[in-house]
Amino acid sequence: MKKFKERLSGRIFFTLALSSISALALITVFIISQGAPLIAEVGIIKFIFGMEWAPSRGEFGIFPMIIGSVTVTLGAAVIGVPVGICCSVFLAEFAPPAMSNLFRPAIQLLAGIPSVVYGFWGLLFVVPAVRNLFGGPGLSILTGSIILGIMILPTVISISEVSILALPRQYKEGALALGMTHWQTIYAVMLPAAKSGIVAAVILGIGRAVGETMAVIMVLGNAVAVPESILDPVRTLTTNIGIEMGYASGEHQQALFATGIVLFVAIMILNSFAQYVTRRK
Amino acid sequence: MTACKHKKMTLAAVALVLALSVCLTASCSGRSDSGVVVAGSTSVQPYIELLAEEFAIQHPGNSVDVQGGGSSAGITAAETGAADLGMSSRDLKEDERLWSVVIAKDGLAVIVNPKNPVSDLSLEQVCGIYAAEITNWSQLGGTPAKIHVIAREEGSGTRSAFEDLVMGDSFRITPKAIVQNSNGAVRQIVAGDPDSVGFISLGLVDQTVKAVKLNGVAAVRENVLEGNYSLYRPFLLVAKAKPEGLSMQFIDFVLSPEGKKLMMDEGLIPLQGD
Numbered sequence: 001m002k003k004f005k006e007r008l009s010g011r012i013f014f015t016l017a018l019s020s021i022s023a024l025a026l027i028t029v030f031i032i033s034q035g036a037p038l039i040a041e042v043g044i045i046k047f048i049f050g051m052e053w054a055p056s057r058g059e060f061g062i063f064p065m066i067i068g069s070v071t072v073t074l075g076a077a078v079i080g081v082p083v084g085i086c087c088s089v090f091l092a093e094f095a096p097p098a099m100s101n102l103f104r105p106a107i108q109l110l111a112g113i114p115s116v117v118y119g120f121w122g123l124l125f126v127v128p129a130v131r132n133l134f135g136g137p138g139l140s141i142l143t144g145s146i147i148l149g150i151m152i153l154p155t156v157i158s159i160s161e162v163s164i165l166a167l168p169r170q171y172k173e174g175a176l177a178l179g180m181t182h183w184q185t186i187y188a189v190m191l192p193a194a195k196s197g198i199v200a201a202v203i204l205g206i207g208r209a210v211g212e213t214m215a216v217i218m219v220l221g222n223a224v225a226v227p228e229s230i231l232d233p234v235r236t237l238t239t240n241i242g243i244e245m246g247y248a249s250g251e252h253q254q255a256l257f258a259t260g261i262v263l264f265v266a267i268m269i270l271n272s273f274a275q276y277v278t279r280r281k
Numbered sequence: 282m283t284a285c286k287h288k289k290m291t292l293a294a295v296a297l298v299l300a301l302s303v304c305l306t307a308s309c310s311g312r313s314d315s316g317v318v319v320a321g322s323t324s325v326q327p328y329i330e331l332l333a334e335e336f337a338i339q340h341p342g343n344s345v346d347v348q349g350g351g352s353s354a355g356i357t358a359a360e361t362g363a364a365d366l367g368m369s370s371r372d373l374k375e376d377e378r379l380w381s382v383v384i385a386k387d388g389l390a391v392i393v394n395p396k397n398p399v400s401d402l403s404l405e406q407v408c409g410i411y412a413a414e415i416t417n418w419s420q421l422g423g424t425p426a427k428i429h430v431i432a433r434e435e436g437s438g439t440r441s442a443f444e445d446l447v448m449g450d451s452f453r454i455t456p457k458a459i460v461q462n463s464n465g466a467v468r469q470i471v472a473g474d475p476d477s478v479g480f481i482s483l484g485l486v487d488q489t490v491k492a493v494k495l496n497g498v499a500a501v502r503e504n505v506l507e508g509n510y511s512l513y514r515p516f517l518l519v520a521k522a523k524p525e526g527l528s529m530q531f532i533d534f535v536l537s538p539e540g541k542k543l544m545m546d547e548g549l550i551p552l553q554g555d
């Protein structure tokens with residue numbers, strides 16, 4: 001009887017665990033079954049490196065959107081990563097307990113704001129600000145990078161902080177005992193030692209930026225052209241799906257799923273890279 | 282023994298996952314048997330929804346179910362019978378042999394920011410702007426500034442109407458154009474950016490933006506009615522064959538003076554006569 005119970009509970013947990021994986025499998029199967037035929041028809045090279053996107057005329061090139069995703073994500077990293085790492089060092093090393101108790105929940109809250117709210121705020125405040133300060137239409141790579149830079153902060157901060165706090169106490173004590181100042185200890189001992197965690201934090205933050213849709217749809221301008229400056233509007237892979245899915249049918253819809261495949265592969269590569277970095281100690 | 286068990290479990294997992302995916306991927310679309318199902322253009326949708334509400338009040342027990350999806354999807358739905366009626370914001374193509382009725386006309390307005398001194402454009406100039414051949418407001422008699430072109434997304438009925446009416450066969454909307462996926466978003470951006478230009482449904486023009494004159498003709502409902510203003514598109518209801526029963530009752534209601542008044546109040550231009 002006892003053995004039966006043991007086995008039964010094992011089965012139940014197994015089934016529940018399975019349901020979460022099957023969601024992934026379902027999505028994967030669906031995206032590929034819908035998108036792959038179109039990629040095969042257009043040709044993978046022409047699909048990925050094609051410069052022209054006009055589904056109504058049978059042109060399916062997503063290269064401008066790949067450039068869009070890359071530039072906006074890099075911009076977000078340039079803005080978000082330094083701020084995030086400094087903030088995590090501050091929280092782990094400098095902040096008095098009272099202050100870090102205020103900072104930590106506030107940063108968690110930042111992660112809890114829905115992305116559509118970020119987008120709306122961006123459209124009403126950041127877009128006009130960029131337009132007035134720098135010129136151009138305001139809907140631009142710069143605006144999207146600012147919004148995404150803020151959105152990846154919670155990921156970057158919390159993972160970097162954890163990896164700094166997880167360092168053995170001896171590292172810090174040893175460095176201080178050798179006569180290093182606090183700042184020298186941080187940049188010469190602790191940051192290099194926590195490097196793998198910090199790199200993982202950055203990669204996961206970038207993954208978040210690549211996948212974000214709603215906020216950027218509102219502030220990027222969604223033009224399907226390779227940008228010439230950071231004040232030009234661009235379209236990312238995610239926003240391409242988001243903006244056109246409402247009307248898409250037939251080949252157009254397949255092309256959007258095919259865009260999803262490219263995105264899926266890119267995010268899988270990023271995530272496996274993050275896992276690889278954290279495991280390699 | 283354990284290795285064998287593991288294998289079995291993995292096999293079971295894979296089989297289950299695959300079976301589930303196949304079940305859900307092969308989705309089927311159901312439809313209700315009672316009432317009328319109308320599907321199609323999201324430009325027509327808000328007006329039909331309003332008419333459907335009024336129709337349901339007057340015909341208790343009967344419902345009109347309105348869904349979006351776009352003009353092409355609506356026409357396909359009517360053709361295959363997935364919907365009783367399809368809504369379209371463009372004329373039927375030659376190979377689309379369906380029963381259809383024009384319920385109203387909708388003007389397209391080219392809009393600029395109220396601060397923009399330009400208030401009269403020719404059709405060629407609008408085409409030039411969207412083809413990125415005219416890129417500075419100074420070329421149009423405005424204050425020198427780069428023109429920020431705003432368009433709708435691929436697949437939108439408003440975009441395809443604009444392409445047909447303005448761009449013709451030889452010009453394309455520049456890929457550098459900013460793309461927004463609703464009339465409201467286009468209007469919002471034009472309202473905020475003094476250097477921008479966009480196109481939206483005439484019924485949705487408000488005081489936050491300025492509709493430019495086209496070839497000297499003001500973008501107002503009267504000019505569309507009299508045929509002076511050339512940028513307009515028809516709103517159609519289509520069906521596989523001449524509808525009967527409740528579907529026909531609904532169409533009759535839409536075309537009745539009461540239905541026309543409802544559309545007129547919302548900014549549409551109902552057809553004159555009968």
